[in-house]
Amino acid sequence: MDPIQTLVKNLADKHGRSRESVLPILQGVVEQEKFLSERSMIEIAREIDIPAADVYGTATFYSFLETKPAGKFIIRVCKTITCAMKGKNQVLFAIQEMLKINLGETTPDKQFTLLETNCLGWCHKAPAMLINDEIYTELTPEKVREILTSHMKANANH
Numbered sequence: 001m002d003p004i005q006t007l008v009k010n011l012a013d014k015h016g017r018s019r020e021s022v023l024p025i026l027q028g029v030v031e032q033e034k035f036l037s038e039r040s041m042i043e044i045a046r047e048i049d050i051p052a053a054d055v056y057g058t059a060t061f062y063s064f065l066e067t068k069p070a071g072k073f074i075i076r077v078c079k080t081i082t083c084a085m086k087g088k089n090q091v092l093f094a095i096q097e098m099l100k101i102n103l104g105e106t107t108p109d110k111q112f113t114l115l116e117t118n119c120l121g122w123c124h125k126a127p128a129m130l131i132n133d134e135i136y137t138e139l140t141p142e143k144v145r146e147i148l149t150s151h152m153k154a155n156a157n158h
Helices: 003-015 019-033 038-048 052-061 081-085 088-099 141-156
Strands: 073-078 112-117 129-131 134-136
Touching (some): 003 019, 003 038, 019 038, 019 052, 038 052, 081 088, 088 112, 088 141, 134 141
Antiparallel strands (some): 073 129, 129 134
16 A cells, blocks of 8 residues: 555544545645645545545635645635735735745745635734644734744744
8 A cells, every 4th residue: 555545544444434534534634744635535535435526525625625735834814804904915915025925826945835714713813824723913014024034944943
């Protein structure tokens, strides 16, 4: 068995082989592989014995399940009306300007991917963004530049 087959089999052993198991298995693959390749989705469909289209449909429904390779740091900027009213666009522009990428893109060094996402649940401290699993709130362009600089420095030391 190749590594993807082994991973999917182990996740299916852990979570079961029913339709309800698809999401936890997808999450497990993303945790290990950082994204869902076409190969991994086909393997999940085979292991659980459901159509690959169903696996793909589930994977693409959830914004936190990447279906293409992403950077080491995935930046998700909240796109709700509350964040927009509190300056999300200026924050987004500052990120794009600093990293020299647009929404949906990854930096050439594979360090940062920039995405928009639905509500992060921090409307009372908008605008908000998530970098991997860490939330940042009450953002300004200056604050975002400081946060990104600290991630760049921390990464350079590893």
